[in-house]
Amino acid sequence: MDTPDRSKINNPLSQFEDSPVFNYISNLSPIEPVKSVHITQTFNSLSFSSPPSVFTSPHVNCHRESRFLRRHNLLDASKPKVSSEDINNVYSCEKTPADSTQPCHESSEPQENTNPNISTRDASIEPCNENLNISIELPQGLKYNLASPGYDPVLSADEADSLLELPGKPGSDVAYIPEGSEKDSIEGEMHRPGLCHNEEKIEGPDCGVDDLITEASELLMFSPPNVTDSFKDINKQLNPSTQLTNYRTLLPQSDINDGQQMHSVNAIASGSEHEIENHSSESAAATDTGQRQDNHDNVALVASNPNEKMDDKLVYVTHRGIRRRCLDFEMASVQRKSIDGKLNTNSSTKKSDEMNVGKGKQLLPTKHSGDSRKCVLPGIGLHLNALATLNDCKNIKIEKLLSGRQPNMPSSSSSSQLSASQEHQLSLLPASVEKDLEPSENEVQPGEDCTESLVHMAGEDFQQNSPKKKRQVQLRKLEPDGEGESCKRCNCKKSKCLKLYCECFAAGVYCIEPCSCRDCFNKPIHVDTVLQTRQQIESRNPLAFAPKVIRSSDSVPEIGDDPNKTPASARHKRGCNCKKSSCLKKYCECYQGGVGCSISCRCEGCKNTYGRKDGSVPSGIEAKPEEETEVCEKGVMENASQKIEAHNTEDHPEHALPTTPLRISRSLLPLPFSSKGKPPRSFVTTISSSGLFVSQKLGKSSAPRSQPKFEKPLQTVPDDDSPVTCIKTSSPNGKRISSPNCDVGSSPTRRGGRKLILQSIPSFPSLTPHNLRSD
DNA sequence: GAGTTTGAAACT
DNA sequence: CAGTTTCAAACTC
Numbered sequence: 001m002d003t004p005d006r007s008k009i010n011n012p013l014s015q016f017e018d019s020p021v022f023n024y025i026s027n028l029s030p031i032e033p034v035k036s037v038h039i040t041q042t043f044n045s046l047s048f049s050s051p052p053s054v055f056t057s058p059h060v061n062c063h064r065e066s067r068f069l070r071r072h073n074l075l076d077a078s079k080p081k082v083s084s085e086d087i088n089n090v091y092s093c094e095k096t097p098a099d100s101t102q103p104c105h106e107s108s109e110p111q112e113n114t115n116p117n118i119s120t121r122d123a124s125i126e127p128c129n130e131n132l133n134i135s136i137e138l139p140q141g142l143k144y145n146l147a148s149p150g151y152d153p154v155l156s157a158d159e160a161d162s163l164l165e166l167p168g169k170p171g172s173d174v175a176y177i178p179e180g181s182e183k184d185s186i187e188g189e190m191h192r193p194g195l196c197h198n199e200e201k202i203e204g205p206d207c208g209v210d211d212l213i214t215e216a217s218e219l220l221m222f223s224p225p226n227v228t229d230s231f232k233d234i235n236k237q238l239n240p241s242t243q244l245t246n247y248r249t250l251l252p253q254s255d256i257n258d259g260q261q262m263h264s265v266n267a268i269a270s271g272s273e274h275e276i277e278n279h280s281s282e283s284a285a286a287t288d289t290g291q292r293q294d295n296h297d298n299v300a301l302v303a304s305n306p307n308e309k310m311d312d313k314l315v316y317v318t319h320r321g322i323r324r325r326c327l328d329f330e331m332a333s334v335q336r337k338s339i340d341g342k343l344n345t346n347s348s349t350k351k352s353d354e355m356n357v358g359k360g361k362q363l364l365p366t367k368h369s370g371d372s373r374k375c376v377l378p379g380i381g382l383h384l385n386a387l388a389t390l391n392d393c394k395n396i397k398i399e400k401l402l403s404g405r406q407p408n409m410p411s412s413s414s415s416s417q418l419s420a421s422q423e424h425q426l427s428l429l430p431a432s433v434e435k436d437l438e439p440s441e442n443e444v445q446p447g448e449d450c451t452e453s454l455v456h457m458a459g460e461d462f463q464q465n466s467p468k469k470k471r472q473v474q475l476r477k478l479e480p481d482g483e484g485e486s487c488k489r490c491n492c493k494k495s496k497c498l499k500l501y502c503e504c505f506a507a508g509v510y511c512i513e514p515c516s517c518r519d520c521f522n523k524p525i526h527v528d529t530v531l532q533t534r535q536q537i538e539s540r541n542p543l544a545f546a547p548k549v550i551r552s553s554d555s556v557p558e559i560g561d562d563p564n565k566t567p568a569s570a571r572h573k574r575g576c577n578c579k580k581s582s583c584l585k586k587y588c589e590c591y592q593g594g595v596g597c598s599i600s601c602r603c604e605g606c607k608n609t610y611g612r613k614d615g616s617v618p619s620g621i622e623a624k625p626e627e628e629t630e631v632c633e634k635g636v637m638e639n640a641s642q643k644i645e646a647h648n649t650e651d652h653p654e655h656a657l658p659t660t661p662l663r664i665s666r667s668l669l670p671l672p673f674s675s676k677g678k679p680p681r682s683f684v685t686t687i688s689s690s691g692l693f694v695s696q697k698l699g700k701s702s703a704p705r706s707q708p709k710f711e712k713p714l715q716t717v718p719d720d721d722s723p724v725t726c727i728k729t730s731s732p733n734g735k736r737i738s739s740p741n742c743d744v745g746s747s748p749t750r751r752g753g754r755k756l757i758l759q760s761i762p763s764f765p766s767l768t769p770h771n772l773r774s775d
Numbered sequence: 776g777a778g779t780t781t782g783a784a785a786c787t
Numbered sequence: 788c789a790g791t792t793t794c795a796a797a798c799t800c
Contacts, residue, residue, distance in 0.1 A: 781798085782795100782796090783794085783795090784794075786790100
């Protein structure tokens with residue numbers, strides 16, 4: 001699909017070299033040397049951190065952390081080994097290798113330049129939030145350029161433009177960015193980790209810019225056809241040092257197209273966990289070659305769909321965790337499934353989904369985004385429940401996995417020895433391992449779920465090796481909320497762990513040793529069976545695997561809800577039906593999920609301490625000054641949010657799903673936001689999910705107005721000001737929703753705008769270089 | 776650890 | 788949609 005583009009790209013590249021851009025690069029090179037050592041690191045970190053943040057702007061923190069983790073690992077291993085020098089050697093840029101960065105420029109000069117320029121501009125102009133916006137926009141353009149074959153040339157033009165503009169700016173700025181981008185692209189995330197940690201945390205705004213840059217750099221890396229060769233070499237060099245060795249090694253070894261390799265690398269670096277998992281899962285069945293092919297396919301997919309790429313990145317940030325979890329199940333199921341109609345949602349979101357799914361799966365193969373998308377949709381987030389809150393953890397885990405599976409692996413037994421299937425499991429493992437290694441970061445709470453789920457996914461073998469099991473168990477115990485569900489272990493005796501009775505199955509995770517189930521079929525070995533069963537269940541109830549509890553933040557943070565707000569704002573998807581427990585015991589799913597009962601509940605004698613069905617707030621938890629807010633919530637929330645939820649859950653259960661990984665991924669756009677800022681996150685997620693699901697579920701429900709509205713807004717959403725929130729507003733709660741998001745502050749509004757932009761991404765294609773050229 | 780209670784999931 | 792059965796978690800002892 002995309003291959004032709006690459007060829008085109010190559011030409012453009014050559015042109016670029018000749019073009020002013022090239023000159024510009026040459027100019028940059030001198031600058032870099034000055035900053036090279038010290039600056040590069042910082043910038044790199046910034047750049048690295050920023051890219052994710054950009055997409056996830058709202059989530060910035062989380063994403064940053066995740067990347068940070070990832071990169072951090074990478075840094076340790078990769079950086080030292082793969083120095084800029086190596087890169088230079090590999091790339092042997094046409095121009096003087098004054099700095100490592102330069103080489104990169106040569107390979108991907110135009111792109112990088114553009115990125116830096118843009119990023120720098122934006123960064124200088126606008127703080128973090130703005131950076132995010134900028135980053136979003138730019139990245140898209142870059143992505144498109146990269147992704148779309150035709151675009152590349154255009155990109156070059158754009159780049160040239162940007163370069164031209166840049167010149168005016170101080171070389172220092174440019175130099176910074178380029179370096180970071182280069183390193184990102186070349187060394188990949190290696191450098192980021194270390195640098196990012198400090199800088200990211202310290203400098204929020206910069207991060208945004210950096211993110212943009214990094215993304216752009218990534219794109220650039222992909223795009224440059226010439227680079228691929230050098231890249232291969234680089235990969236080889238890096239392999240030893242980098243944790244990504246598996247993928248990288250595969251890439252270099254494989255004769256795959258350069259462009260593809262680049263993508264694969266980027267994906268890896270960026271944390272295309274899906275790919276890994278998918279590969280692992282697939283690899284289990286197929287040989288190494290098969291894996292390679294898969295990788296290629298994935299890459300091809302990415303390349304083919306520029307939009308997707310963008311989505312992917314976004315998705316990565318936000319959804320990584322989810323994807324991974326879902327990987328096994330979803331991957332297979334999704335691919336097999338064909339829920340086209342569902343995907344009608346924004347192309348961007350679809351793309352992202354596709355990317356996630358597609359990458360992971362060979363099934364989807366390069367073919368198209370369309371298919372892959374479809375595939376994605378079908379899969380309902382297995383771990384959605386946990387995911388909503390776990391997003392952060394996910395990110396972290398994912399990043400970790402991506403960045404340093406192997407590095408982390410040490411704790412786990414030799415991963416290299418493991419079979420393909422095992423490898424994919426291992427991929428999962430790292431996350432868990434990481435936790436062990438870095439408990440502080442992940443923290444038991446949300447992250448645990450992810451890890452556990454991941455562990456489950458990883459499979460029995462893995463768990464056995466890791467001591468995590470015990471830990472997981474403990475963690476599960478610790479986790480009171482439904483979020484911990486994914487981590488739970490089952491004790492099924494008759495259901496074979498293939499029914500929702502099984503917590504593991506319901507959570508979308510494989511049973512693991514800790515489970516005391518009998519005749520368990522919920523294991524990697526029985527993937528087919530599991531997938532089929534899942535499909536059946538989903539066919540009956542699309543929301544079956546969706547999170548049961550919708551967190552307030554998820555559902556309707558808008559109101560002013562503080563993130564701290566008690567669960568009252570959250571609601572159970574379908575509501576409970578308790579009769580004897582008075583909703584005061586874990587028998588009650590609402591109570592278990594730490595949320596108050598809602599209108600949708602049919603419970604009797606409800607005494608839910610988190611919030612009663614009638615809206616009254618029990619003394620305990622929620623009774624606070626905020627209670628009013630809650631009361632309001634209950635009053636209003638119930639009316640509005642609950643209605644929304646109810647609609648989502650009941651009418652459009654899918655909407656309720658927001659947390660579901662797939663959905664999220666689908667909604668891609670929102671994810672970024674959702675990732676970190678809780679309020680935005682939940683909000684976003686809900687929206688996105690709703691939108692996504694709406695498409696899925698359209699057939700079923702009367703499709704409440706809200707849903708369609710959401711979708712439309714998302715898709716059509718213009719841009720800046722019409723933030724996602726606005727979209728959401730369409731929902732019954734609309735006002736609140738809109739206001740909160742918008743109100744959230746400049747950042748939120750911007751975010752919303754950004755989000756919208758992202759969502760609107762589909763339009764980006766138009767933005768592609770061509771447009772620029774025309775200009 | 777065994778038994779009971781409970782309510783969701785599954786079935787009709 | 789409602790009623791019943793099945794199931795496994797939550798709970799109690």
